Amino acid sequence: MVTEKARIMDEEAMRRAITRIAHEILEKNKGIEGLVLVGIRRRGVPLAERLARQIEAIEGRRVPVGSLDITLYRDDLTLRSDHPVVHRTEVPFAVQGKKVVLVDDVLYTGRTVRAALDAIMDLGRPALIQLAVLVDRGHRELPIRADYVGKNVPTSRREIIHVKLKETDDEDAVIIEEMT
Amino acid sequence: MKLKSRDILALEEMPREDMELILDTASSMKEIIYRPIKKVPTLRGKTVVTLFYEASTRTRTSFELAAKYMSADTVSIATATSSVQKGETLKDTARTLRVMGSDCVIMRHPVSGSCHFLARVLDIPVINGGDGMHEHPTQGLLDMFTMREKKGRLEGLRVAIIGDIYHSRVARSNIWGLKKMGASVVVCGPATLLPPEIEKMGVEATTRVEEAVKDADVVMVLRLQLERQQRGLFPSAREYSRLWGITRERLNLAKPDALLMHPGPMNRGIEIASEVADSPQSTIEDQVTNGVAVRMAILYLLLGGGEEK
Numbered sequence: 001m002v003t004e005k006a007r008i009m010d011e012e013a014m015r016r017a018i019t020r021i022a023h024e025i026l027e028k029n030k031g032i033e034g035l036v037l038v039g040i041r042r043r044g045v046p047l048a049e050r051l052a053r054q055i056e057a058i059e060g061r062r063v064p065v066g067s068l069d070i071t072l073y074r075d076d077l078t079l080r081s082d083h084p085v086v087h088r089t090e091v092p093f094a095v096q097g098k099k100v101v102l103v104d105d106v107l108y109t110g111r112t113v114r115a116a117l118d119a120i121m122d123l124g125r126p127a128l129i130q131l132a133v134l135v136d137r138g139h140r141e142l143p144i145r146a147d148y149v150g151k152n153v154p155t156s157r158r159e160i161i162h163v164k165l166k167e168t169d170d171e172d173a174v175i176i177e178e179m180t
Numbered sequence: 181m182k183l184k185s186r187d188i189l190a191l192e193e194m195p196r197e198d199m200e201l202i203l204d205t206a207s208s209m210k211e212i213i214y215r216p217i218k219k220v221p222t223l224r225g226k227t228v229v230t231l232f233y234e235a236s237t238r239t240r241t242s243f244e245l246a247a248k249y250m251s252a253d254t255v256s257i258a259t260a261t262s263s264v265q266k267g268e269t270l271k272d273t274a275r276t277l278r279v280m281g282s283d284c285v286i287m288r289h290p291v292s293g294s295c296h297f298l299a300r301v302l303d304i305p306v307i308n309g310g311d312g313m314h315e316h317p318t319q320g321l322l323d324m325f326t327m328r329e330k331k332g333r334l335e336g337l338r339v340a341i342i343g344d345i346y347h348s349r350v351a352r353s354n355i356w357g358l359k360k361m362g363a364s365v366v367v368c369g370p371a372t373l374l375p376p377e378i379e380k381m382g383v384e385a386t387t388r389v390e391e392a393v394k395d396a397d398v399v400m401v402l403r404l405q406l407e408r409q410q411r412g413l414f415p416s417a418r419e420y421s422r423l424w425g426i427t428r429e430r431l432n433l434a435k436p437d438a439l440l441m442h443p444g445p446m447n448r449g450i451e452i453a454s455e456v457a458d459s460p461q462s463t464i465e466d467q468v469t470n471g472v473a474v475r476m477a478i479l480y481l482l483l484g485g486g487e488e489k
Contacts, residue, residue, distance in 0.1 A: 072220040
């Protein structure tokens with residue numbers, strides 16, 4: 001059984017976090033020159049899209065947005081008997097020499113990000129790669145950290161962080177659930 | 181998601197869900213073929229063997245590229261230069277490859293049913309790369325993938341298959357697959373090259389090419405297998421071409437946006453006129469590219485996961 005323990009972000013909090021991250025990305029990279037956003041499927045993709053809209057509202061210009069499916073780069077494929085469904089990677093621009101901001105909903109063990117780094121490198125050699133996440137819940141298993149974080153949430157491993165987005169779910173919310 | 185099938189032997193026995201999963205996965209794989217670095221690490225450490233007892237360029241190359249793009253190692257056995265020449269049986273050859281550590285065998289063989297036999301004696305996945313006059317399931321899947329990609333659907337399409345239906349494993353795999361996916365199929369060729377009672381497979385049959393092509397969404401031309409025509413089943417290539425060859429005039433009887441397909445290699449000027457083979461309606465080169473994507477999907481779905489717990 002999974003029970004809901006707490007709602008740690010609602011629609012307003014999420015909107016503010018995305019607005020702040022958009023400003024931080026622009027500040028750190030000194031504008032949008034050479035900047036591209038790449039969302040990690042699934043929920044990183046609508047988040048990257050929201051960040052791009054926010055950046056456009058600030059700078060008046062749109063940055064390219066791509067989406068990355070990391071299934072073929074997972075390190076646990078031989079440990080699972082089910083086959084994760086492969087979705088499409090759509091990065092319709094060259095990443096060569098670009099400043100790539102990877103976007104995902106939750107940063108946990110770091111293994112998804114490791115796979116995404118390999119996937120990006122296979123598409124070309126970016127000038128740099130940064131990471132933006134809505135929630136950092138800790139428990140890293142690899143030396144990976146985020147450059148931009150919506151909210152740091154200390155969790156136990158038994159808990160589940162469920163990010164809901166209007167594009168993929170029915171509401172904007174971040175919920176902590178627990179297996180009981 | 182997992183395939184219900186352990187092997188890819190025949191579309192006759194493959195459930196529709198498996199075909200859909202393969203086609204969906206292939207459409208995600210296709211992008212990799214256009215990358216500057218055509219390599220994903222998914223099948224690192226897996227070994228795929230191609231064991232071909234018949235000539236082939238595109239099927240074998242297509243499988244080998246698919247495996248390499250997924251980082252698998254490939255070994256190709258040309259039977260003309262192997263122990264098969266010393267009289268080794270199929271079973272012994274295959275078991276030898278198995279104990280050397282291969283993870284999957286792709287076989288083409290002149291005898292119908294030989295891949296089923298192989299699948300019974302091996303505990304690793306077997307993929308049929310064409311068995312006699314029986315089936316060529318990966319060709320059927322790549323043809324369906326091409327139709328679905330161009331037309332957006334398979335349900336309700338009218339597909340005309342023209343040529344030597346009798347000897348064609350490509351036709352049989354397409355018929356089984358397309359019927360399961362809800363398309364309607366009409367086959368056409370000289371009466372001597374239409375198998376008796378072919379209608380029992382749920383298709384229409386005719387010897388008049390104009391009738392078959394009329395209002396078709398897809399016109400699939402088969403290769404006239406000149407090497408299998410020693411029995412005098414039709415008078416001459418020239419007469420075949422005059423009566424059944426696909427020309428501009430005949431293709432114009434199909435729907436205006438109809439696709440023209442051919443599994444290759446083509447006999448230009450016999451079963452297909454050069455003018456239409458190189459026209460915008462032709463999907464012949466797309467079929468080759470899609471073949472690699474479909475085979476990548478199959479290898480991922482058969483070899484990508486771990487052991488059943």
